Amino acid sequence: MTTVILDCYTDEPAGLGVPPYLGTYPRYLAGWLKSQGQEYIYLTIDDVRLWKNYGGKKIVPKKSQKTDIFTYNLTNNADNVHKILENCSEMYIICGVHVPGKYLSAMPGTLHEVSKLVQNLKCRKILMGPVVFGTSLHGGKESEIVDENKFEIGEYDFNFAEAKKYSVLGADILQCIPDxxxxxxxxxxxxxxxxxxxxxxxxxxxxxxxxxxxxxxxxxxxxxxxxxxxxxxxxxxxxxxxxxxxxxxxxxxxxxxxxxxxxxxxxxxxxxxxxxxxxxxxxxxxxxxxxxxxxxxxxxxxxxxxxxxxxxxxxxxxxxxxxxxxxxxxxxxxxxxxxxxxxxxxxxxxxxxxxxxxxxxxxxxxxxxxxxxxxxxxxxxxxxxxxxxxxxxxxxxxxxxxxxxxxxxxxxxxxxxxxxxxxxxxTPVGTVLHDIYTEIYDGNTTFCRQFGTYPLIVGVKGRLPLKQFISIRVTGHMKRSIIGEAVLQN
Ligand code: SF4
Structure with missing residues (x-):
């Protein structure tokens, strides 16, 4: 039987776990499971969406289409989701958005979505993360509240003495993530x-x-x-x-x-x-x-x-x-x-x-x-x-x-x-920016950004190969993003 960590991504005032960020919840949890002698398999909600909604067939967007950010952040386990879930005895579901934002290349799961995705699974379903205090993907609304008939509420309250051990033990969760x-x-x-x-x-x-x-x-x-x-x-x-x-x-x-x-x-x-x-x-x-x-x-x-x-x-x-x-x-x-x-x-x-x-x-x-x-x-x-x-x-x-x-x-x-x-x-016109990573397509535009905190989004005309580093020269400005053209990376 298998224990699964299902990462539906988290966003709180103090802590981001939406790709390309990896939050603390799945990492510490992985370490805690290992400390109990339990092996785990890490899946993202994108893995489960791909299996459930598309039969596991990876989506290649047509030229006129946007990259599907609902299935963009797959793990190395994506091809085996069906088998993994068939054997799953316990599923720890990490979820919860408290500071709703716009995400370029990921979409956190709502409680409603997650409930539907896992409703037919026979395993224990344990909810963890900010969701236990409610979750809200959009500002201006009341938060979604957990239905305790559908989920158990997990104890996730590691103090720093415990986190010291679990955070180190759980660091190998990175081996499950290709990006x-x-x-x-x-x-x-x-x-x-x-x-x-x-x-x-x-x-x-x-x-x-x-x-x-x-x-x-x-x-x-x-x-x-x-x-x-x-x-x-x-x-x-x-x-x-x-x-x-x-x-x-x-x-x-x-x-x-x-x-x-x-x-x-x-x-x-x-x-x-x-x-x-x-x-x-x-x-x-x-x-x-x-x-x-x-x-x-x-x-x-x-x-x-x-x-x-x-x-x-x-x-x-x-x-x-x-x-x-x-x-x-x-x-x-x-x-x-x-x-x-x-x-x-x-x-x-x-x-x-x-x-x-x-x-x-x-x-x-x-x-x-x-x-x-x-x-x-x-x-x-x-x-x-x-x-x-x-x-x-x-x-x-x-x-x-x-x-x-x-x-x-x-x-x-x-x-x-x-x-x-x-x-x-x-970023005046003509500024050259380096280490820009090509992330998604929207029609004939490639959207890119640097890795880090609040990176500027750059729109580059044309469909450049994704997941590559490039340099760009700034050619114009939008309200919150810039327009650039690719130049040779140094
Ligand atoms: S937003 Fe929250 S964490 Fe920040 S100062 Fe106010 S109470 Fe403290």
């Missing part, structure tokens, strides 16, 4: 703030604790020895909260000289302007690779919204953090992108939002651009109301519904007035 993966590395749980932001599930899930630097290093080395070269220190609320971050980064580079990408993710602006802020910023610029982004959960520049949702930063503090990161990180690195610049997350549908909220957002964003600072990306979403959050208790979706009719207009204004000129500053 490049960016390894999301956990450095902390929970949030430093005593009272969290109104919409966020992180304080509900975990108490604040940082993972020991030696454990992080040991796990990364095990993954590196299994072929990993692309890493993001991304599973935490703020990487600046990590004790002695400069030493950690320096030791990573020393122990793993062939790393191609080392990036970070979440940053609390308040820590950037704090005691270690400048020292940490300099270390990130020195030891991480270029095109690095500090994703800052600003959520709103409207002071009323900040106060009523207990948000973690004010517009003034955010501005100061943006200035510090730009001071050290703005310069370009070898792949053509700035070394380290900030990104901003904005949420609409929070308590206290009025028609003035977007004017506050635009005022500050214009100031940032006018003062010569770079921002890599502005992530705008409608709030997803998760169970048990203060927002749900204060009124849930009613704040979103109040201004819903303005949402697309507001979003468009930010895209037109801020994103486009910002993209033109970051």
């Amino acid at each position: 490049i993966r960016v390894l999301e590395i956990e450095t902390g749980k929970g949030c430093q703030r005593l009272k969290g932001c109104s919409f966020c599930t992180e304080p509900l899930k975990n108490k604040f604790v940082c993972r020991p630097n030696d454990d992080i290093l040991e796990e990364m080395k095990a993954l590196y020895d299994n072929g990993a070269r692309y890493f993001r220190l991304g599973k935490q609320a703020c990487i600046y909260a990590q004790p002695d971050l400069p030493a950690l980064l320096k030791n990573i580079r020393k122990a793993m000289p062939e790393i191609k990408v080392l990036h970070i993710d979440n940053v609390n602006p308040v820590n950037v302007i704090g005691k270690n802020g400048e020292e940490y910023t300099k270390a990130i610029v020195e030891y991480c690779t270029e095109a690095n982004v500090a994703a800052m959960g600003v959520e709103s520049f409207d002071p009323t919204v900040v106060a009523e949702n207990f948000l973690n930063t004010t517009p003034e503090l955010t501005y100061r953090a943006i200035a510090i990161i730009n001071k050290y990180g703005k310069e370009r690195g070898p792949n053509g992108m700035p070394k380290f610049i900030p990104g901003i997350n904005l949420i609409y549908g929070l308590k206290g939002e009025t028609k003035e909220t977007n004017a506050h957002n635009l005022k500050w964003l214009h100031k940032i651009i006018d003062d010569g600072f770079l921002l890599r990306r502005i992530n705008i979403r409608q709030v997803a109301v998760m169970d048990n959050t203060p927002l749900k208790e204060m009124g849930g979706l009613k704040f979103l519904h109040k201004n819903k009719r303005y949402y697309w207009k507001w979003r468009n204004q930010v895209r037109q007035e801020i994103d486009v000129p910002m993209l033109e500053k970051i």
Whole structure:
């Protein structure tokens, strides 16, 4: 009998596990199973979709078609799915999206889809991951809640002492995956703030604790020895909260000289302007690779919204953090992108939002651009109301519904007035970018990007061979992506 880990992909405020990212859940789980003397087989939801919906026949898109991102991320086990599932006695299903996004080359499974895909299997079905707190693939909706008649809820609550062992043991899960993966590395749980932001599930899930630097290093080395070269220190609320971050980064580079990408993710602006802020910023610029982004959960520049949702930063503090990161990180690195610049997350549908909220957002964003600072990306979403959050208790979706009719207009204004000129500053026409990976087709366009945190999407005319590295020259700009032409890779 077989134990299967079915990865339906995860996306949380602190932690990404949607390809090309590989999250911590399947890796730690694989290690835990091994520690119990149990072998496992790793499958993705793409493997199961291909078997169930297409009889296992791989899809080659016609010239006019888009690459099928529902079946793009197959494992080395894809050809044997039928047999594997026939023999399956236990299936651990990892699932859950808490920060809905758009994914270029993957599509996370919804609970509805996963339930249908596995409904006829006779095995134990154990759900794990963010899904146990609900899941929502689209903002502006209530989350899907688990039907406990269909699934068991798995205990997945490894503390860092357990993670130390399981993360190393589970590193060989990479042997099941034929394509490049960016390894999301956990450095902390929970949030430093005593009272969290109104919409966020992180304080509900975990108490604040940082993972020991030696454990992080040991796990990364095990993954590196299994072929990993692309890493993001991304599973935490703020990487600046990590004790002695400069030493950690320096030791990573020393122990793993062939790393191609080392990036970070979440940053609390308040820590950037704090005691270690400048020292940490300099270390990130020195030891991480270029095109690095500090994703800052600003959520709103409207002071009323900040106060009523207990948000973690004010517009003034955010501005100061943006200035510090730009001071050290703005310069370009070898792949053509700035070394380290900030990104901003904005949420609409929070308590206290009025028609003035977007004017506050635009005022500050214009100031940032006018003062010569770079921002890599502005992530705008409608709030997803998760169970048990203060927002749900204060009124849930009613704040979103109040201004819903303005949402697309507001979003468009930010895209037109801020994103486009910002993209033109970051990648002026003629800029050459290297290490661009060809990922999917859409009609006669190949969409490509660099590996790493919040990579820029590049549209190149023609259907180039997929899964290859190329260099491109920038020829134009869209709202959130660029247009390029292929040039010879150095
Ligand atoms: S700062 Fe706010 S959004 Fe970030 S982890 Fe803490 S509670 Fe969540």
